[in-house]
Amino acid sequence: MATIKEDAYKIIQSSIKRVLPDSAVKRALAGQTFQGEVIVIAIGKAAWNMANAAAEILGERIKEGIVLTKYEHSQGDIKGFCILEAAHPLPDENTIVGTAKIIEAVSNLSPMDTVIFLVSGGGSALFEKPAGNLKLDDFLQITDQLLKCGADIVEINTIRKHLSAVKGGKFATLCAPANVYTIALSDILGDRPDSIASGPTCADFSTSAEAFAIVEKYGLKLTDEMKKELCIETPKEVVNNTMLITGSVKELCLAAAEEAKHLGYNPLILSTFVDCEAKEAGRLLASMGKTIQKDGFPLKPPCVIICGGETIVRITGKGKGGRNQELALSAAASIVGMENIAVCAVGSDGTDGPTDAAGGLVDGHTKEILDQKGISIDAILAENDSNKALALADALVMTGPTGTNVNDLYFLLCK
Template sequence: MISSLRKDADIIIKKSIDAVLPDEAVKRALKGFKKGTGKVVLVAAGKAAWQMANAAVKEMPDISEGIVVTKYDHVKGNIPGITCCEAGHPVPDENSFSATRKALDLVRPLGEDDTVLFLLSGGGSALFESPLIPGEELQDITKQLLACGADIVEINTIRKRLSGVKGGRFAEVAAPAKVYSIVLSDILGDPLDMIASGPAVPDTSTCQQAQEIAARYNLKLSDEARNLLGKETPKELSNVTSVITGSVRELCTAASNAAKDLGYEPIILTDMLSCEAKDAGSFLASIAISNSRKGDKKLAFIAGGETVVHLKGTGKGGRNQELALSAAIGLNGLSNAAVFSVGSDGTDGPTDAAGGYADGETVSDLKEKGLNINLYLDNNDAYNALKAVDGLIITGPTGTNVNDVSVLLIS
């Protein structure tokens, strides 16, 4: 039964991700695109940038030139007329900065008859960056925000004010050219100004909020950075049209359909999951305990969203791996339940895994190898614990990015 659950998990993962690949989403969004009388240039940023750009160029051969900025190992080949760059994520690096400079150089000379086709996906906050403070300090602040447990909205509220492209500033640079922005959402509720920190969207966050976040997490900032938190971002943009296409809701629906095809009764718990990864894992395990002995039907409980990890240890992992490993404690001894959690982009934290899988045998398998699950959780080392018991889910870069999906299967 356990091996059957793992096979079902792998099928659901593949079908779910295939259903939210950006090709069709970009095609849908381009139906509303109206080019000006001038030229069209393409700028794509984010983990799904290559896939989105490749789809757009196939649909619009009159794109004159463009640039893609995506994560390392996410470029899957040449795109005619497009320069493809890879850069750092989740912490921006010099390649992020240099690629963004190329994008800015591309749009600055454009006139009012020209159009920028701007393709944006999650991860763009790190990949698409022109810092207003030294790059090393921006990297340090990003690391502080990732480690303190701040959520993505809080992180982006800070990053907008330290950047020359975030919070609507990229659209300002592109003016007077029109910007047609196609956005693949990776943030709960699809707030346009927070996805990749909203380079082409008027910013709804305020200086006061940014300063409160900095104080709440006791961020170590230079005087220059603190001063920037007090400078307001653009609140109006007249040259931008934005279209959201793809989101975690579609990912949850796809997981539900895939589970149903396998004979499970799917229950979507939420597409707004936002809590500590450990708590989410424990919660799913508690549902398993309540339902695993009823035995009259196969159930799939589905939660989409994005959890957070409060880094206390020095181990290796990501939020999805930590969620799965945390669930293993409650699943221990159950013969008919499993939990898996994956990032739709195929990468979970700074690892090569998309997420993790755990079932009723995970704890005992670790014990047989002399490994204490609690020590690994305390050290935020879910990757190495799951690796030891074949609990890593590895898909490779998928070309999309619409949050995470976590599933409890009861057979």
């Protein structure tokens, strides 16, 4: 009989496979007729897979294609495409060079032409032209503050959109007079289009006033030039874009539920909007495990409680980790000594924070293993060093880059 951790791995693998963007992109493009020239631009962590699917459907119809993705996230040549990679989550010089190449490809098009824009999460870091007189260094400085302060992604992207010359609908303006057909894979809770990769082709609903409120809320330090750019409103209307959202964390949770059922677990999807602190989410899942084992609420074992979302982490320490690894580690502390229970948290993109792990998978023995090695979970969490602890307890989930990005999956398995 498979162990509970083996079952957890099957759920991870099967659900991520089911949210690869390939077939959705093919469905979106099949049977479409485009007049004029067709330019395909793909940005984000799922860019390579989305572009490859578009190339299979459109073939020679594509005049020029560009993929701009994270380092090690492309999988080889695609006929007719230039494949570019850059840094994530902080941009680098290749971000700026790649974005300039994309802007050049969509310049001087006619009203008959179409830019097919394939966008996925991670795009905010990967696709950037600083607005006005801002420089890459300004972006490094503000992005670093935003990623550490505990702001959620909608707040982070509100700032980014105001400081960028390609975000918040401004890329659609650069494509004009051509038409833009945006196919988006959503890693935003609730699928708000103007937040997915900071909505380069969408009318932007965030305002300068909101941006300044976020600056104040988190005590962000801005230069005078940044303040000047934040005062300028983003486009509130974009007339040359049509948008289709092809996948989100909901599909990831549904796929996890289906695989769990297939393995004999009764599934319950609790929420696809988890946005609290990672540590809190871990403790909540662990507490549900105790109720299930003690009282059989809300389900009797064998069962799985599934959530999707994007938790937040306030970085106070100097360690290495990610939000999913923090969630799993905090759950490990609460389920110590329990049998037939596991808690898992993984990023569907395969990389959690600046680490090469997708997340963590812990059981009732994880904390005991760490205790024996003299490692305190509380101290590790205070230092944001979850990667080291989970590695020592053999509790890291390693998938490698997956080719998709629809946010994070959390589940509690009780046998």
